[in-house]
Amino acid sequence: MTQTTVDSSLFQPTxxxxxxxxxxxxxxxxxxxxxxxxxxxxxxxTAYYAQRASAGLIIAEGTTPNAVGQTYPHIPAIHSPAHVAGWRGVTEAVRSAGGRMFLQLQHGGRIGHPLTSGLTPVAPSPVPLPETIHTPDGRVPSVTPREMTALDIRSTVADFARAARNAVAAGFAGVEVHAANGQLLHQFMARNTNHRTDGYGGPVANRIRFAVEVTRAVADAIGPERVGVRISPANTVNGIEEGDTRHLYPALLEALADMDLAYLHLEFANPANPLFATVRDAWPGVLMANPDLGWPAPLPADGGRSAGERLLDAGADLISLGRGFLANPDLVERLRVDAPLNPVRDKYTMYVGGATGYTDYPTLTAPGRKTQATQPFPLDAVVR
Structure with a gap:
């Protein structure tokens, strides 16, 4: 049976x-x-990421730069020699399969729990997450985080820089600083989670300061050409309310623009939203756009291809896709030949489990592949 090859700018090298x-x-x-x-x-x-090496770039999942930054059980880290060695096995496998990887550095801030990390979470202010949180003992009420001192802030900036150096030592081509989705950097930027009265709170210029300092320290540690930053303007996930989005992000992008970073990663991007044009106009470098595909709606039949093409036409340079790659190890080839896509099986195995819903999604060349499932911690609830 003859397959049709799709002519799309998504498949152009860059x-x-x-x-x-x-x-x-x-x-x-x-x-x-x-x-x-x-x-x-x-x-x-290792198997999971190697299966997806045909992506133009893989950005590996949010990985904590220190122990107190851990969000949920079984989240990867990058602050010990064992972490570096484990990630090196992943990057070597991906590189052998022809791929390239960045690592996302993610500190959860108030999104954490002593049952998971053994530590009281830290945050810009003692404002707890307004929902329960998943731990090894199941979903439990969130705890009030400890307000970060000036020393905490300095040491956390240093931890991000050290984590970036560890990532390069582990074989990553670069790192992405996570300043989105209600994580620690986003908590500093948002009014409802930052009640500080020192130089890191109050006016926009103060609330973006921590994100700028982390990014600059990471860029100084490994080179700005190895560093991206992810943002999600107006996103209210994890109880975040920025309060002044239209002032916050122009100021942040102006502060980051002179660093010559590898890219800016805009989440929930939509060219019909005036915010997209604002970000594109304000950012002088490579813009990676993650299209708004209507989560938790089902994945579009084309896996987000048409949405990605619209974003490229509107000025984006790269398109990031999540669920499409989750369920389709060979997503690039499926989109290129207009083949049907595997649907995401269920929300449960997106966040919890072993091989099932992780490494056992079939490819076009191996439609019947099955693997044995294992469960790393009790399956009592969907993570989120």
């Missing part, structure tokens, strides 16, 4: 700093909760 990308499709960072209890990536994660 460059990202020193990297040659064979296409403009990026695998977005996806929380999958499959590391060891100690945060070390193992063989299951």
């Amino acid at each position: 460059r990202l700093g020193p990297l040659h990308l064979p296409n403009r499709l990026v695998m977005a960072p996806l929380t999958r909760n499959r590391a060891g209890a100690d945060g070390v990536p193992g063989s299951l994660m």
Whole structure:
């Protein structure tokens, strides 16, 4: 049976700093909760990422730069030699399969719990997450985080820089600083989670300060051409209310623009939203756009291809896709030949479990592949 080849700008090669990308499709960072209890990536994660090496770039899932930044059970980390060694196995497998990887650095701030990390979470202000949180003991009420001191802030900035150096040592081509989705950097930027009265709170210029300092420290540590930043303007996930989005992000992008970073990653991008044009006009470098595909609506039949093409036409340079890559290891080829896509099986295995819903999605060349499922922690609730 003859297959049709789709002519799309998504499949055009491009460059990202020193990297040659064979296409403009990026695998977005996806929380999958499959590391060891100690945060070390193992063989299951190695297989998962190697299966998806045909992406122009893989951005590996949010990985904590220090112990107190851990969000949920079985989240990977990058602050010990064991973490570096575990991730090195992943990057070597992806590189052997022809791929390239960045690592997302994610500090959860108030999104954490002593049952998971053994530590009281820290945040810009003692404002708890307004919902329960998943722990090894199931979903429990969130705890009030400890307000970060000036020393905490300085040491956390240093932890991000150290984590970036560890990521390069582990074989990553670069890192993405996570300043979105209600994580720590976003908590500093938002009015409802930042009640500080020092130089990190109050006016916009103060509330963006921590994100700028982290990004600059990471860029100084490994080179700006190896560093991206992810933002999600007006996103209210994890109880975030920015309060002044239209002033916040122009100021943030102006502060970051002179660093010559590898890219800016805009989440929930929609060219029909005036915010997209504002970001594109304000950002002088590579813009990676993650299309708004209507989560939790089902994945579009074309996997987001048409949405990605509209964003490229509107000025984006790279397109990141999440669920499409989650369920389709060979997503690039399926989109290229207009083949049917695997649907995401269920929300449960997106965040919880072993091989099932993770490494056992079939490819066009291996439609019947099955793997044995394992469960790393009690399956009592969907993570989120």
